[in-house]
Amino acid sequence: MKHRINFKVNGDEYSLAVEPWKTLNEALREDLNLTGTKLGCGTGDCGACTVIVDGKSVSSCLTLAVSVDGKSVTTVEGLAPSGDELHPIQEAFVKTGAIQCGFCTAGMEMAALHLLNHNPSPNEAEIRAGLSGHLCRCTGYSQIVEAISVAAETMKNSQSEEEEQ
Secondary structure, three states, X not given: OOEEEEEEEOOEEEEEEEOXXXXXXXXXXXXXXXXXXXXXXXXXXXXXXXXXXOOEEEEOOOOEHHHHOOOEEEOHXXXXXXXXXXXXXXXXXXXXOOOOOOOOHHHHHHHHHHHHHHOOOOOHHHHHHHOOOOOOOXXXXXXXXXXXXXXXXHHHHHHHHHHHO
């Protein structure tokens, strides 16, 4: 028997009827056609499926869709919802060459968002700790760590400029 869930994704309200065993990852990709969130391992070990649910970083492959009823979900598509410009995290990933095959990128960017929302000035060790549980087979992590440092500075600078105005 399907269950009706009502939730927000990237600020938009949705109502879906889902099977009780359907994962959030499946609902995002199959029902809402938000394919930026990847399915890597399916066991919560790689981080490719990371999304933010009510401010918490979660593995969408392990999260049942019924558990987000009444909650707010942010996916990688929500980082730059207008599509006109990239989020500072995305810009930094491009600028530093932190993207190679790109499979881990959405999860890494969502981990970066979660980290920077909770710690706007992380040091290298804190960035690396914030990325624990996220696997990348291409970049060796150095560029990803650098990208998050660059994004942190950019976000702090833009916040300072907004406060001055």
